[in-house]
Amino acid sequence: xxxxxxxxxxxxxxxxxxxxxxxxxxxxxxxxxxxxxxxxxxxxxxxxxxxxxxxxxxxxxxxxxxxxxxxxxxxxxxxxxxxxxxxxxxxxxxxxxxxxxxxxxxxxxxxxxxxxxxxxxxxxxxxxxxxxxxxxxxxxxxxxxxxxxxxxxxxxxxxxxxxxxxxxxxxxxxxxxxxxxxxxxxxxxxxxxxxxxxxxxxxxxxxxxxxxxxxxxxxxxxxxxxxxxxxxxxxxxxxxxxxxxxxxxxxxxxxxxxxxxxxxxxxxxxxxxxxxxxxxxxxxxxxxxxxxx
Numbered sequence: 001x002x003x004x005x006x007x008x009x010x011x012x013x014x015x016x017x018x019x020x021x022x023x024x025x026x027x028x029x030x031x032x033x034x035x036x037x038x039x040x041x042x043x044x045x046x047x048x049x050x051x052x053x054x055x056x057x058x059x060x061x062x063x064x065x066x067x068x069x070x071x072x073x074x075x076x077x078x079x080x081x082x083x084x085x086x087x088x089x090x091x092x093x094x095x096x097x098x099x100x101x102x103x104x105x106x107x108x109x110x111x112x113x114x115x116x117x118x119x120x121x122x123x124x125x126x127x128x129x130x131x132x133x134x135x136x137x138x139x140x141x142x143x144x145x146x147x148x149x150x151x152x153x154x155x156x157x158x159x160x161x162x163x164x165x166x167x168x169x170x171x172x173x174x175x176x177x178x179x180x181x182x183x184x185x186x187x188x189x190x191x192x193x194x195x196x197x198x199x200x201x202x203x204x205x206x207x208x209x210x211x212x213x214x215x216x217x218x219x220x221x222x223x224x225x226x227x228x229x230x231x232x233x234x235x236x237x238x239x240x241x242x243x244x245x246x247x248x249x250x251x252x253x254x255x256x257x258x259x260x261x262x263x264x265x266x267x268x269x270x271x272x273x274x275x276x277x278x279x280x281x282x283x284x285x286x287x288x289x290x291x292x293x
Contacts, residue, residue, distance in 0.1 A: 018078035104209035108202040130176035235262040
């Protein structure tokens with residue numbers, strides 16, 4: 001085999017190994033045959049980057065140096081590509097894990113409303129079938145494909161693509177048992193992240209959740225954030241769950257003036273001025289993740 005053809009095939013093998021790391025031992029053996037010196041991959045303990053190292057027995061002649069120069073840049077480039085792919089896959093895996101722990105059902109749709117990915121909560125909704133179903137790859141609510149409802153709500157152009165605008169749209173849904181849900185559709189600027197279960201054709205993210213305030217995160221997180229005392233936290237929780245000052249005072253068995261004193265401290269610590277703002281602040285701590293491990 002002439003050198004040009006051998007080099008061409010070797011370079012192809014090097015980049016194949018970047019995509020399939022299990023091929024590196026065979027490729028390294030071919031490099032040794034081509035160059036005439038031992039080739040090893042060495043990992044930098046500080047940066048974690050992998051580079052190519054040459055080992056020779058005896059004198060390195062000009063021919064060996066020439067062949068090393070032909071191969072080495074491709075090996076280094078392939079190693080960088082491989083490292084980048086590994087990092088992206090790790091990031092995508094972590095991202096997909098987060099999506100699967102969302103309490104809301106998440107459906108990623110392409111431009112024509114076909115489902116290209118659904119998280120765990122969404123799969124459970126599809127399995128139940130009382131709220132949404134998948135028919136022909138499309139997300140269906142009731143008897144109507146959901147993307148048609150989204151198009152009608154957003155009043156898009158005359159084409160058949162799913163077009164919801166920059167702000168997205170919100171569509172009320174009702175399950176078979178009468179429970180109310182909300183479907184919120186948001187556009188994806190440049191497709192879903194790679195590896196999250198959907199390719200770049202994902203154009204719209206649809207979140208489906210029950211139409212109710214989510215349970216807040218554990219009270220100690222709110223207390224730690226705003227340095228609340230146990231009594232202040234009890235008053236804050238009661239204000240959200242019970243109502244105004246007289247109702248809270250009656251529920252806690254204290255005087256109205258005591259509740260007002262703690263309320264003034266809550267305003268000062270949280271930077272709010274009204275009870276409605278306190279309720280909104282607590283709602284902002286609502287956790288969108290499930291309690292599943």
